[in-house]
Amino acid sequence: MGRYAVLVTGPAGSGKSTLCSSLITHAQAQGRSMHLFNMDPAAENFEYEPSIDIRDLISLEDVMDEMQLGPNGGLVFCFEYLMNNLDWLEEQLNNAFETDYLIIDCPGQIELYTHTSLLSRFVNLLTQNFNYRLCALYLLESNFVDDAPKFFAGTLSAMSTMINLEVAQINVMSKMDLVKRGETGETKGLLGRAGRTGKDMDRFLEPDPLLLVGEANQKTNPRFHALNQAIVQLIDDFSMVSFMPLDATDEESVGALLSHVDNAMQYGEDEEPKEPKDMDMGDFADADNEV
Numbered sequence: 001m002g003r004y005a006v007l008v009t010g011p012a013g014s015g016k017s018t019l020c021s022s023l024i025t026h027a028q029a030q031g032r033s034m035h036l037f038n039m040d041p042a043a044e045n046f047e048y049e050p051s052i053d054i055r056d057l058i059s060l061e062d063v064m065d066e067m068q069l070g071p072n073g074g075l076v077f078c079f080e081y082l083m084n085n086l087d088w089l090e091e092q093l094n095n096a097f098e099t100d101y102l103i104i105d106c107p108g109q110i111e112l113y114t115h116t117s118l119l120s121r122f123v124n125l126l127t128q129n130f131n132y133r134l135c136a137l138y139l140l141e142s143n144f145v146d147d148a149p150k151f152f153a154g155t156l157s158a159m160s161t162m163i164n165l166e167v168a169q170i171n172v173m174s175k176m177d178l179v180k181r182g183e184t185g186e187t188k189g190l191l192g193r194a195g196r197t198g199k200d201m202d203r204f205l206e207p208d209p210l211l212l213v214g215e216a217n218q219k220t221n222p223r224f225h226a227l228n229q230a231i232v233q234l235i236d237d238f239s240m241v242s243f244m245p246l247d248a249t250d251e252e253s254v255g256a257l258l259s260h261v262d263n264a265m266q267y268g269e270d271e272e273p274k275e276p277k278d279m280d281m282g283d284f285a286d287a288d289n290e291v
């Protein structure tokens with residue numbers, strides 16, 4: 001068996017940690033073993049104890065205190081520190097060698113995936129030096145469909161992450177149970193408030209450019225209509241963004257996502273086990289940070 005890693009990314013509060021736990025619970029029920037890798041130096045509580053934890057190397061609180069940095073600068077510092085301490089990472093990954101399947105819970109500051117090369121360097125390290133097959137998940141909350149311009153912004157951030165990381169990526173629309181509640185009217189969920197129904201959601205899961213641009217134009221100054229058109233065209237031309245619906249509280253929904261992830265990484269397809277390559281620390285530690 002090879003080694004597999006799922007990178008769980010997305011904006012703050014999009015449901016990353018909840019999904020990580022749900023995936024592990026689901027896998028365990030199937031007799032599979034998955035291990036949590038916490039990449040968030042500011043994380044507090046986890047349902048499952050992480051097998052690898054960046055907080056064992058560095059904590060955001062210490063960095064902010066000692067380096068006089070704010071939370072975002074501190075986070076970037078923590079990632080640079082990780083990439084400059086690859087012997088620690090190598091030891092952790094080698095200790096976890098028998099675990100084979102890692103679920104990596106990333107911080108919610110999307111600048112890490114879209115504006116810096118830190119996460120893409122980490123991805124290269126896993127795939128090239130440690131022979132992991134990797135799949136990224138990008139979570140966007142269902143409340144991003146409250147209006148079309150907001151949805152465009154979320155979609156472009158998903159796209160930008162996809163381009164930056166250059167690995168198989170599944171975009172996920174999380175918290176879909178809130179949509180269902182809106183539909184039945186039982187609860188004033190986020191989508192209830194926005195008046196969306198399950199049917200309305202289809203056009204956001206598989207964006208239809210014409211419908212979306214019409215809605216965006218209604219809400220934006222005519223000066224920006226050409227820009228709306230250009231953005232929608234971009235999303236459409238590259239056919240790069242569609243979303244898989246997820247309700248992390250529903251086992252069937254989590255199972256369907258896990259099947260997609262397994263397929264994307266060709267999980268379980270036999271291959272010779274590979275030993276990790278000798279690491280050339282210089283490749284990664286000395287790279288420019290482009291922050």
Ligand SMILES: Nc1nc2c(ncn2[C@@H]2O[C@H](COP(=O)(O)OP(=O)(O)OP(=O)(O)O)[C@@H](O)[C@H]2O)c(=O)[nH]1
Nearest residue numbers: 011012013014015016017018107108175247248249
């Ligand atoms: N209704 C509903 N709530 C969810 C779902 N997934 C997560 N949540 C809730 O959303 C909130 C944020 O979830 P987290 O899993 O902590 O989100 P996160 O992306 O890890 O957050 P950060 O680590 O701060 O970036 C919590 O209150 C969760 O209980 C879901 O599928 N449905």
